[in-house]
Structure formats: structure tokens, C-alpha cells
Amino acid sequence: MRKINQVQKVVDSTINTGFKFDNSYVEQLAGFYVPFAGDRAPEPELIKLNRPLAEELGLDLVHLQAEDIAKIFSGNVMSQGAAPVAQVYAGHQFGGFSPQLGDGRALLLGEVIDSSGKRRDIHLKGSGRTPFSRGGDGKAALGPMLREYIISEAMFALNIPTTRALAVVGTGEKVIRDSGLLPGAVFARVAASHIRVGTFEYFSARHETDKIKQLADYTIQRHYPELKLKQKENQSKNPYLALISEVRDRQASLLARWMLMGFIHGVMNTDNMTITGETIDYGPCAFMDSYDPATVFSSIDRQGRYAYQNQPPIGQWNLARLAETLLPFVHSDPDTAVELATHEINLFSERYQQYWLDGMRSKLGFSTKEADDHRLANELLQAMEGQDVDFTQLFRRLADSLRGDIECIRNLFDDFEKFDQWHERWLERLVRDPMSVDDRIASMNCVNPVYIPRNHKVEEAIQAAEAESNFAPFEKLVEVLANPFEERDSLDEYEEPAPDSFPPYKTFCGT
Numbered sequence: 320m321r322k323i324n325q326v327q328k329v330v331d332s333t334i335n336t337g338f339k340f341d342n343s344y345v346e347q348l349a350g351f352y353v354p355f356a357g358d359r360a361p362e363p364e365l366i367k368l369n370r371p372l373a374e375e376l377g378l379d380l381v382h383l384q385a386e387d388i389a390k391i392f393s394g395n396v397m398s399q400g401a402a403p404v405a406q407v408y409a410g411h412q413f414g415g416f417s418p419q420l421g422d423g424r425a426l427l428l429g430e431v432i433d434s435s436g437k438r439r440d441i442h443l444k445g446s447g448r449t450p451f452s453r454g455g456d457g458k459a460a461l462g463p464m465l466r467e468y469i470i471s472e473a474m475f476a477l478n479i480p481t482t483r484a485l486a487v488v489g490t491g492e493k494v495i496r497d498s499g500l501l502p503g504a505v506f507a508r509v510a511a512s513h514i515r516v517g518t519f520e521y522f523s524a525r526h527e528t529d530k531i532k533q534l535a536d537y538t539i540q541r542h543y544p545e546l547k548l549k550q551k552e553n554q555s556k557n558p559y560l561a562l563i564s565e566v567r568d569r570q571a572s573l574l575a576r577w578m579l580m581g582f583i584h585g586v587m588n589t590d591n592m593t594i595t596g597e598t599i600d601y602g603p604c605a606f607m608d609s610y611d612p613a614t615v616f617s618s619i620d621r622q623g624r625y626a627y628q629n630q631p632p633i634g635q636w637n638l639a640r641l642a643e644t645l646l647p648f649v650h651s652d653p654d655t656a657v658e659l660a661t662h663e664i665n666l667f668s669e670r671y672q673q674y675w676l677d678g679m680r681s682k683l684g685f686s687t688k689e690a691d692d693h694r695l696a697n698e699l700l701q702a703m704e705g706q707d708v709d710f711t712q713l714f715r716r717l718a719d720s721l722r723g724d725i726e727c728i729r730n731l732f733d734d735f736e737k738f739d740q741w742h743e744r745w746l747e748r749l750v751r752d753p754m755s756v757d758d759r760i761a762s763m764n765c766v767n768p769v770y771i772p773r774n775h776k777v778e779e780a781i782q783a784a785e786a787e788s789n790f791a792p793f794e795k796l797v798e799v800l801a802n803p804f805e806e807r808d809s810l811d812e813y814e815e816p817a818p819d820s821f822p823p824y825k826t827f828c829g830t
Contacts, residue, residue, distance in 0.1 A: 445490075
């Protein structure tokens with residue numbers, strides 16, 4: 320790593336937060352980060368605290384006041400035991416390689432052992448410039464931080480692996496963006512870890528094989544300890560090859576869950592892909608309303624690289640970049656290493672298809688497996704395409720049609736002839752499935768949500784907060800999305816897609 324003139328920022332003091340820090344990344348991986356502290360927020364104000372998650376992590380909610388919590392998660396006050404660092408990594412961004420990226424506006428505060436004994440990172444986003452800021456101000460605007468809170472917690476409620484939202488703190492200062500002066504904020508998030516494919520790429524690009532091995536060994540010990548155990552018992556293949564296959568399976572499962580819910584990440588760069596299989600970095604992400612496999616929301620994805628339909632192959636492409644960094648440890652013969660790693664990567668599509676089909680069977684109410692299920696699922700998507708059919712509503716209403724209300728689905732289509740043909744075949748398939756009607760409806764309603772973060776409702780919440788300091792729409796949206804599978808009275812507006820007056824939706828990275 321190049322020499323950096325380190326400038327430590329000033330914090331008010333340290334405080335006993337109740338967190339049980341055990342900072343293995345900092346202690347075991349010297350050279351993978353720069354010790355650093357964030358800028359001081361002039362007037363930190365707690366906007367939102369995820370109290371259940373805070374309790375799970377051990378935050379002392381009995382003795383800490385709101386102003387204390389605001390100081391902690393703005394970076395003004397340091398938690399006792401924390402070891403704040405800016406992590407370094409590289410990344411392929413829209414296919415082009417950037418050899419040095421890193422935490423340009425973020426800090427890893429440290430690792431906390433939670434109430435169940437799990438190790439989790441606590442990370443601040445928007446806390447100020449670091450040695451990796453590359454000309455940016457290191458700050459974050461309030462809107463994108465509220466957005467990340469909304470989407471990441473919605474993903475958690477939808478049973479999609481994700482980083483979690485712990486807190487949003489207003490900084491009391493303005494940040495300059497293209498749209499003008501905006502209120503600043505810091506976002507505190509929680510993750511299994513922040514090790515990315517790009518972390519491996521950083522040291523691979525520098526031919527620092529000792530560092531790659533060190534990182535791989537740490538990753539295995541922290542996240543996949545069973546691989547070392549199996550190796551000792553002579554029950555496993557090479558642990559580094561096994562690491563590739565384990566990350567492959569987690570990512571295949573994650574991508575399948577995205578696709579089954581109509582989620583589009585928007586910026587699937589290798590620095591935004593964790594080796595734990597958690598969704599991370601909610602920048603230009605969004606959920607589809609009308610089903611269209613070519614859907615792109617990101618304003619900077621002009622070629623559609625990260626469109627909805629491209630997410631699975633991009634996931635496999637990213638995994639290949641990880642595998643390339645580990646080749647020296649897969650086998651001593653380079654050609655054999657490539658052959659072994661390629662075999663594992665090529666299994667991604669098979670694994671993904673299996674996870675997707677298993678999930679689609681649940682969405683369609685199947686409790687058994689038949690060879691033709693994959694074709695039947697795809698025929699439904701084909702019937703939806705070009706019909707302006709709301710993705711979420713269609714799957715939710717399928718269960719209603721089992722009680723004879725097929726019009727509730729037909730009304731979603733401009734031309735429902737293809738759907739009617741498909742619906743007959745679906746009912747014929749259900750006749751061969753032993754589940755009762757009531758059990759099937761209940762089962763389908765457990766996986767097909769009523770409520771997702773509708774783009775217009777997300778924007779409504781953000782605009783009210785930014786323009787009027789009105790957080791009521793944000794709080795209500797978070798409350799609704801915390802229980803997405805149970806239909807409730809008086810919440811129709813959260814179930815409906817955007818009105819015709821809502822313009823074509825574009826999302827931005829928020830930097």
C-alpha cells in the first residue's frame with residue numbers, strides 16, 4: 320500500500336456503549352486498512368435508531384440518551400473498545416478495473432460480539448474524508464442514507480440476506496450535490512463482515528500473494544471454519560477451492576432471492592459483492608413495479624449491464640474475478656488451478672437455477688417437485704412480459720385466485736389471454752399436489768409479499784425528510800415494510816404501484 324500521510328480527526332471522548340468489541344480484522348490483517356477517525360459533526364441529531372437490532376448488539380439503551388447515541392454514530396464520540404479504520408479494496412466497476420478504491424466516506428468502527436455470540440461489523444457511512452476519498456468530500460446526504468435504511472430493513476423482512484440498518488444521524492451541516500445544498504447524515508450499518516471480492520483484487524493486482532493467502536485464511540476462519548476442519552479430517556478438497564464453491568453457492572442463493580422479489584441492485588461491481596453472501600451498498604437500487612426483464616433504474620448504467628435479467632450472469636462474472644485471485648493456492652500447476660476453479664465457477668448457473676426454481680415453486684404454491692415446473696414458471700413470466708403487469712401484485716393475487724377470484728389477476732393484464740391459458744395449466748398442476756387449499760394459500764402468502772419498498776413511496780419519504788424535516792412518512796414506511804407478508808387494513812396506498820403521474824424512475828448512487 321502506498322504511503323499515506325495519516326491525519327487523525329478529533330473526537331470528544333470515549334464512552335462505554337455496552338458493545339463487546341473484538342476486532343480481529345484490525346488485529347490480524349495489518350496493511351489491509353488505515354487507522355482513521357471521521358470528521359466531527361457540528362450538531363449530531365439522532366433521526367432513527369433500530370432499537371431491536373441495537374439491543375441484539377448490546378447497545379446500552381438504559382443509560383444512553385438520544386444525544387449520546389447521536390454522538391456515537393456520527394463519530395464524535397468513540398465507543399470504548401472500538402478500533403476505527405478505513406478499509407482498502409479494489410474493484411471492477413462496470414467491467415473496468417480500478418486498482419485502488421477503499422472506504423472513501425466510511426469507517427469500520429470494529430467488530431461486536433452480539434447477544435447470540437455472532438461476530439458482526441459496525442460501519443459508519445458518510446463520516447468524512449479518508450485517505451481513500453479520491454477527491455470526494457467523504458460526506459453523505461440525508462436522502463440516500465434514509466433510502467439505505469428503508470431498503471436494507473425491507474430486504475431483511477423479506478428474508479433476503481443483507482447488511483442491516485442500525486441508525487441514521489443528522490450531522491447538522493449541509494453537503495453540496497448536483498441538486499444543491501442538502502442536509503448531511505451518517506448511516507450506521509451492520510454486516511457479517513465487509514470483506515469484498517474487491518478486497519482480494521486489491522492485493523492480487525499488486526502481486527502480493529502472501530496478503531491474498533492471509534486474507535483467504537482469515538476469511539475461512541471467520542466465515543467458513545468448517546472448511547479447515549474438513550481439511551484436517553481429510554474430508555475436503557483444497558480449502559481455497561472450497562472457499563470459491565462456498566461463496567458461489569451463497570451468491571447463487573442471494574441472486575435467486577433478488578430475482579424472486581423483483582429487486583435490482585443497480586451497481587453490482589466487485590467492490591459491492593461480499594464473500595458472505597449479504598446484499599451490500601444500496602445506492603441506485605429499486606424494486607420493479609411492472610415486470611420487464613430489461614429493467615434498469617440506475618442513471619449511470621446506460622448500457623444496462625446491471626439490468627434485472629443480467630444480475631445472475633454478472634454474479635457469476637464477479638465470482639470468476641474472485642477465483643482468479645485464489646488460483647495460486649488452488650493448485651501448484653497453473654493450468655490445473657484454472658481447470659479446477661473454472662469447474663466450480665461454471666456450476667454457478669446450475670446452483671442459481673436450482674435456488675430460483677425452489678423459490679418459484681414456493682411462490683406458485685407447489686409442495687412437490689415435477690420435471691415441468693421450470694417451464695411452467697417461465698411461461699408465467701413470458702405471459703407477463705409486455706403487459707404492464709405488476710410483479711409483486713401478480714404473485715400475491717395468485718393465492719386469491721384459488722378461492723375463485725381470477726378477475727383480481729386478469730385486471731393486471733392489458734391482454735389476459737396468455738395468462739388464462741397458463742392459469743389452466745397451473746390449476747392442473749395443483750390437482751397433483753397434495754396440499755390443501757387453505758394450507759396452500761397460507762404457504763404462498765408467506766413468500767409473496769403484499770408490501771415492498773414502492774419507488775414512489777420511498778421518494779415521498781425522502782423528499783418530506785429533506786425538504787420539510789418531516790420524518791413521519793419515513794417512519795410509517797419503515798413500519799409497514801417490517802411486516803411485508805401480512806395484509807393490513809388502511810394500507811392500500813403501500814400496496815399499489817406508482818400512479819401514472821409518477822415519472823419514469825431513475826436512481827443515483829447518492830455520493
